[in-house]
Amino acid sequence: MEKGDALLIVDVQNDFCPGGALAVLKGDEVVPVLNNWIQEASDRGVPVYASRDWHPPRHISFRERGGPWPPHCVQGTSGAAFHPELKLPREAQIISKAHKPDEDSYSAFGGTDLAERLRSAGVKRVWIGGLTQDYCVRETSLDALREGFEVHVIVEGTRAVNVDPKDGHRALEDVRAAGAVLEE
Ligand SMILES: [Zn+2]
Secondary structure, eight states: OOTTEEEEEEOOBGGGSTTSTTOOTTGGGHHHHHHHHHHHHHHHTOOEEEEEEOBOTTOTTBGGGTOSBOSOOBTTSGGGSBOTTOOOOTTOEEEEESOSTTOOOSSTTTTSSHHHHHHHTTOOEEEEEEEOTTTHHHHHHHHHHHTTOEEEEEEEEEEOSSSSHHHHHHHHHHHHHTTOEEEO
16 A cells, blocks of 8 residues: 555444344454554555444335345444444544435445545545445445546455355456456
């Protein structure tokens, strides 16, 4: 990582980790990996951004409203908090997404000012890791490419929510085909 880069940590929240409302198998294993990247970013003066799913109660993505998911990442709950061992720097910028009752976004760019924030910070290249490989990391990476950023996905720092490993692989192939670099 160097000047012009940013580190983007996607949705490393309790509800996506073991014990959470929408737990990802071994989701917490991304935490030490990403902590190393955070440390390196801090050492090199690279800005860190952390997105979070930030839903109101009765969000449109919840099953009670016909959505695909159990209630998760409800604003202000412990499930919506970042994993307690994730060592975000004090100056990390938090990106809250899907915070309106009737709008969902898997991508950290959807309905947020992330693209403007990155551009105004002079960012050209983003390093992306977090949860989940097959939804939010996938969509965030594709949007970052559409917004004109160079994208590197930190594969060791992601896990898929779907237990069929093909889904995670397919998601990674999609982002590679769209122009991202996979850091294996
Ligand atoms: Zn959600």
